[in-house]
Amino acid sequence: MRPAATALIGLFSLVLLGAGGAWAGSIIAVEAISFGNIVMDPDGDLIEIDASGGAASPHVYGSGRSFINGGNSGEIRVNSTTAGEVITLIFPGSVAVSDGSATHTIEGFSARSTSTPVISDGSGLMAFDIGGLLRLEAGQADSSYDFDITVTVQFDNP
Amino acid sequence: MKVEFKFCFLTMITVLCLAASGTVYAASTTISATATVSTATITLTPVQNLDFGTIVAATDSNILIDATGGAAAPSVDSGTATITVAGNAGEISVDSPVTATVDVDYAIEDSVSNSDQIDDGGGNSMVLTAASMYQNSNTGGSNPGQLSLTAGVTSQLYVGGVLQINAAQAAGTYTGTVTVTVNY
Numbered sequence: 001m002r003p004a005a006t007a008l009i010g011l012f013s014l015v016l017l018g019a020g021g022a023w024a025g026s027i028i029a030v031e032a033i034s035f036g037n038i039v040m041d042p043d044g045d046l047i048e049i050d051a052s053g054g055a056a057s058p059h060v061y062g063s064g065r066s067f068i069n070g071g072n073s074g075e076i077r078v079n080s081t082t083a084g085e086v087i088t089l090i091f092p093g094s095v096a097v098s099d100g101s102a103t104h105t106i107e108g109f110s111a112r113s114t115s116t117p118v119i120s121d122g123s124g125l126m127a128f129d130i131g132g133l134l135r136l137e138a139g140q141a142d143s144s145y146d147f148d149i150t151v152t153v154q155f156d157n158p
Numbered sequence: 159m160k161v162e163f164k165f166c167f168l169t170m171i172t173v174l175c176l177a178a179s180g181t182v183y184a185a186s187t188t189i190s191a192t193a194t195v196s197t198a199t200i201t202l203t204p205v206q207n208l209d210f211g212t213i214v215a216a217t218d219s220n221i222l223i224d225a226t227g228g229a230a231a232p233s234v235d236s237g238t239a240t241i242t243v244a245g246n247a248g249e250i251s252v253d254s255p256v257t258a259t260v261d262v263d264y265a266i267e268d269s270v271s272n273s274d275q276i277d278d279g280g281g282n283s284m285v286l287t288a289a290s291m292y293q294n295s296n297t298g299g300s301n302p303g304q305l306s307l308t309a310g311v312t313s314q315l316y317v318g319g320v321l322q323i324n325a326a327q328a329a330g331t332y333t334g335t336v337t338v339t340v341n342y
Binding site for chain 1: 180181182183184185186187188189190191192193194195196197198199200254255256257258260309342
């Protein structure tokens with residue numbers, strides 16, 4: 001009797017381990033950030049997309065004189081069907097590209113994106129708006145600049 | 159019997175610990191960001207001066223160039239003046255590297271920086287007011303107003319106004335400077 005009972009409990013333990021991954025949400029879509037067409041202040045400028053309160057457009061941050069046409073915040077959509085699941089977005093401190101004459105960076109993602117962690121109600125789709133602060137340096141060349149921002153989405157089932 | 163019981167107990171402890179610790183799963187994705195940057199500025203190029211023509215006036219008269227409809231010639235708005243040589247609205251072409259709506263305004267000064275006047279350089283002046291602007295085929299006429307620009311497409315801006323001539327206006331050629339400013 002004793003050996004049989006022990007084996008059953010061990011099997012139950014393995015089933016629990018395997019089920020953990022199936023509970024987690026997943027990333028289902030990503031929409032790019034666009035800072036629009038910028039006629040830049042020759043002295044350089046800061047362009048902000050503050051999506052902390054929802055989808056947003058770019059605007060000049062501070063006293064800059066750049067002109068911006070178009071643009072939009074980005075979005076990450078996840079699927080979470082487990083009520084109580086805690087979702088946290090983890091951003092890099094900054095990302096940069098260089099055109100040879102100047103280096104431009106985007107930073108401040110966390111402060112300009114939907115605040116996390118958030119707790120899922122288990123209903124499924126959840127959307128997170130993504131913004132940032134683009135730092136344009138003087139002396140840069142006219143061009144279209146592409147940045148890649150690696151975002152980690154953490155699903156925590158306490 | 160005793161050994162088997164201990165193994166069972168340890169397994170149960172393991173299960174409880176796993177249940178208490180929960181699971182954490184992380185997924186990474188790459189979100190792209192783009193910025194199209196240009197250092198080129200909006201360019202304004204004079205095409206045609208604002209010209210009220212040649213006017214003969216024996217009484218107080220107002221000469222109007224109504225540029226709210228685009229290119230326009232001067233007409234007598236009040237008084238008995240006669241326009242002997244026709245003039246025209248001022249015209250400025252505007253080029254922009256981006257599609258945008260910008261604020262535009264203009265000011266008129268005579269040779270000694272008096273606003274809304276033109277002068278003959280000899281101490282005689284006339285008032286030029288109610289200036290009007292017009293852009294392409296849109297309705298306009300306000301100052302300041304807004305100018306709709308399309309990237310790579312040259313837009314035209316027309317400038318008019320009302321010139322006030324006194325009955326005792328000294329004969330001469332009166333000039334001033336119209337400064338158009340685009341704010342963006």
